[in-house]
Amino acid sequence: MKVSLLIAMHNEAEYIERCLASVFAQDYPSDKLEILVLDGQSTDGSWGIVERLFEGRSNSFLLDNPGITQSAGWNLGIARSTGDIIGIVSAHSELAPDYVTKAVETLQRTGADLIGGPMRAVGVGNVAKAVSLATSTPFGVGGARFHYTQREEEVDTVYMGLCRRELYTCIGGFDEEMVRNQDDELSYRLLKYGGRIVCNPEIRSQYYNRSTFRSLCRQYFQYGFWKVRVLQRHPRQIRSRQFVPPAFVAALGCSALLAPFLDVGVILLALVGGAYIIVNILTSLWVGRRNPILLPLLPVTFATLHLSYGSGFLWGLLQWRGNQFQDSRQVAEHGHEPGLKID
Numbered sequence: 001m002k003v004s005l006l007i008a009m010h011n012e013a014e015y016i017e018r019c020l021a022s023v024f025a026q027d028y029p030s031d032k033l034e035i036l037v038l039d040g041q042s043t044d045g046s047w048g049i050v051e052r053l054f055e056g057r058s059n060s061f062l063l064d065n066p067g068i069t070q071s072a073g074w075n076l077g078i079a080r081s082t083g084d085i086i087g088i089v090s091a092h093s094e095l096a097p098d099y100v101t102k103a104v105e106t107l108q109r110t111g112a113d114l115i116g117g118p119m120r121a122v123g124v125g126n127v128a129k130a131v132s133l134a135t136s137t138p139f140g141v142g143g144a145r146f147h148y149t150q151r152e153e154e155v156d157t158v159y160m161g162l163c164r165r166e167l168y169t170c171i172g173g174f175d176e177e178m179v180r181n182q183d184d185e186l187s188y189r190l191l192k193y194g195g196r197i198v199c200n201p202e203i204r205s206q207y208y209n210r211s212t213f214r215s216l217c218r219q220y221f222q223y224g225f226w227k228v229r230v231l232q233r234h235p236r237q238i239r240s241r242q243f244v245p246p247a248f249v250a251a252l253g254c255s256a257l258l259a260p261f262l263d264v265g266v267i268l269l270a271l272v273g274g275a276y277i278i279v280n281i282l283t284s285l286w287v288g289r290r291n292p293i294l295l296p297l298l299p300v301t302f303a304t305l306h307l308s309y310g311s312g313f314l315w316g317l318l319q320w321r322g323n324q325f326q327d328s329r330q331v332a333e334h335g336h337e338p339g340l341k342i343d
Contacts, residue, residue, distance in 0.1 A: 001032065001083075001084040001085055001104060002032045002033075002034065002082065002083040002084050002085070003028065003032060003033055003034065003083050003084070003085045003086075003087060003100055003104065003162075004034040004035075004036060004077070004081035004082065004083030004085070004086050004087070005023060005033070005034070005035050005036070005087045005088075005089050005100070006036050006038065006073070006074055006077035006078070006081065006086065006087070006088055006089065007019065007020075007023075007035070007036070007037045007038065007089045007090075007091055008038045008040065008065065008069075008070040008072075008073030008074050008077070008091070009037060009038070009039055009040065009042065009046055009050075009073075009091040010039070010040035010041065010042055010046075010068060011042045011043060011044040011046060012042070012044075012046050012091040012092070013042075013044040013045045013046045013049060015091055015092050015208055016037075016046055016049055016050060016091050017049055017053065018094055019089065019090075019091050019092070019093055019094060019095075020035070020037075020050065020053050021094075022093075022094040022095040022096075022097075022099075022205075023035055023089065023095060024053075024057075025095075025097050026095065026097060026098075026099060026100045026101070027097050027098055027100075027101055028100040028101050028104070030059070031058075031059070033059060033100065034059045034060075034061075034081060034082060034083050035054075035057075035059065035060045035061070036061045036063060036077045036080060036081055037050050037054075037061070037062050037063070038063050038064075038065040038072075038073030038074070038076050038077050039062065039063070039064055039065055039073075040065045040067070040068035040069065040070075040072070040073055041064075041065070041066070041068050047062070050062050061080070063076060063077070063080060067176060069176065069179055070174075070182060071173075071174040071175060071176040071177075071178055071179075071182045072176050074088060074173065074174050074182070075173040075174055075176065078165075078168050078173050081165075083165065084164065084165060085104060085107065085162060085163070085164055085165065086162070086163060086164075086165055086168070087100070087103060087160065087161070087162035087163075088160050088161055088162070088183070089160055090160060090207060092207055092208045092209075093160065093205050093206065093207045093208070094205060094206050094208075095204075095205045096204035096205060098204075099117070099203060099204060099205055102117075102200065102202050102203045102204070103115060103116070103117070103162045103203050104162075106152075106198065106200045106202070106203060107162060107163070107164070110152075110196075110198045110200075111196075112154075112196045112197060112198040113163060113164075113167055113190055113195035113196050113197065114158060114161045114162070114163045114167065114187065114190055114195065114196075114197045114198075115158065115161070115162055115163070115197070115198045115199070115200060115203070116158035116159050116160050116161045116162060116197075116199055116200075116203060117159065117160070117199065117200060117201060117202070117203030117204055117205055118149055118159065118199060118201050118203075119135075119159035119160075119207055120136070120204070120205065120206045120207065121135050121136060121206070121207050121208075121209040122206045122207065122208060122209070123208070123209055123211060124208070124211060125211050126293060126294060126297060127211055127212060127213065127297060127301075128208075128209060128210065128211035129291070129294055130288075130294045130297035130298050130300075130301045131209045131210055131211070131216055131301055132209050133287050133288065133291070133294065133298065133301075134287070134298060134301040134302050134305060135209060135305070137283070137287055139279075139283045139287075139302065140301075140302055140305055141305070142241050142242075142244065142245075149199055149201060150201055151201065152198065152199065152200045152201065152202075153198070153199060154196060154197060154198055154199075155197050155198070155199045156187060156188075156191065156197065157183060157184050157187035157188070157197065158183070158187065158197050158198075158199050159183075159199075159207075160205065161183060161186070161187070161197075167190070167195075170193070171186075171189050171190055171193060171195075172189070173186075174186055175233075177229070178226055178229065178230065179222065179226060180222045180223055180225070180226040181223060181226040181227055181229075181230045184227070184230050185230045185233060185234070188230065188233070188234040189234065192234060192236070213300065213301075213304050216301070216304050216305070216308070217304050217308045218308075219308075220304070220305055220308035220309045220312065221308045221309070221311060221312035221315075222312060223309055223312060224245065224246070224308065224309040224310060224311065224312025224313035224314075224315075224316060225312035225313065225315055225316040225319070226312075226316065227242065227309075227312075227313060227316065228313055228316030228317055228319075228320050229316065229320055232320060243313075245306050245307075245309045245310035245313060246309075246310045246311075246313040246314045246317070247310075248272070248276065248306060248310055249306075249307060249310030249311050249313075249314060250310075250314060251268070251272045252269070252272050252273060252276075254268075255268035255269035255272055255273075256269055277299075280299050280302050280303060281299055283298075283302065284298035284299045284302065
């Protein structure tokens with residue numbers, strides 16, 4: 001089966017060459033592997049790097065993405081690709097040589113509608129290494145099991161999903177309103193129609209995460225902010241765990257505001273803040289036990305993840321309050337109904 005890999009990039013000069021080198025090294029038959037890079041108006045030389053790497057290579061295409069965002073790029077790639085199977089690849093990732101082979105095998109063997117491997121984060125520099133450790137734990141990222149699962153299992157959403165082309169025909173492409181959490185939204189839409197999503201640890205890749213606390217803060221604030229919009233579209237996918245970070249931030253903020261004026265505020269601040277600090281430190285000691293140099297960074301990393309995501313979620317609640325929308329994305333009229341297997 002022919003596989004099309006779609007890479008949406010914007011100013012990825014630091015990472016795109018390594019990403020493409022790993023794609024070129026796939027053990028999947030080269031005549032059945034198509035590569036499309038969708039460039040969102042890069043200004044850092046990314047276009048030239050890809051142009052050079054694609055020179056003389058068949059089945060490799062560099063396309064301009066005037067929509068800039070990943071969603072717009074992926075939708076453009078879906079429309080322009082010719083593969084029977086379509087896979088999304090992050091420009092920050094490197095794929096194992098058997099990545100495509102294992103992905104296709106998993107898709108065919110499990111009968112799942114969407115499959116992928118775990119998001120194995122790696123970092124260059126101590127801050128980035130602390131981030132990779134923190135985002136590979138349940139305390140760091142909650143119930144997002146594709147970050148840390150060690151066994152093949154069904155999940156709510158998956159990293160760098162790979163599926164048959166018919167999936168996009170049936171449920172539509174990526175929602176271009178979503179600047180972040182586009183894959184979450186598509187996964188929830190699939191689940192709404194009875195689809196199955198499988199994560200298999202044998203589908204191996206590594207992801208270069210953020211290397212500064214500032215960039216990590218911005219990233220997770222956006223994740224929290226756009227998660228609100230995703231849940232507005234798919235309220236049946238709401239889980240209580242998704243409200244833990246915003247509830248923590250709200251409790252911490254309210255108690256801090258009350259503390260100068262009321263004794264109850266002081267008590268609440270001590271309880272909420274103290275409990276979090278204890279759990280954070282104990283978790284950091286456990287996670288960083290084999291890498292002591294990272295121990296001072298881990299509590300700050302966990303706090304950045306939780307406070308940024310929670311604050312973004314609360315800001316999203318304010319931003320999107322009363323701003324509901326009609327769900328215009330329905331199953332296409334190709335004989336498929338919710339709950340039926342997409343062939």
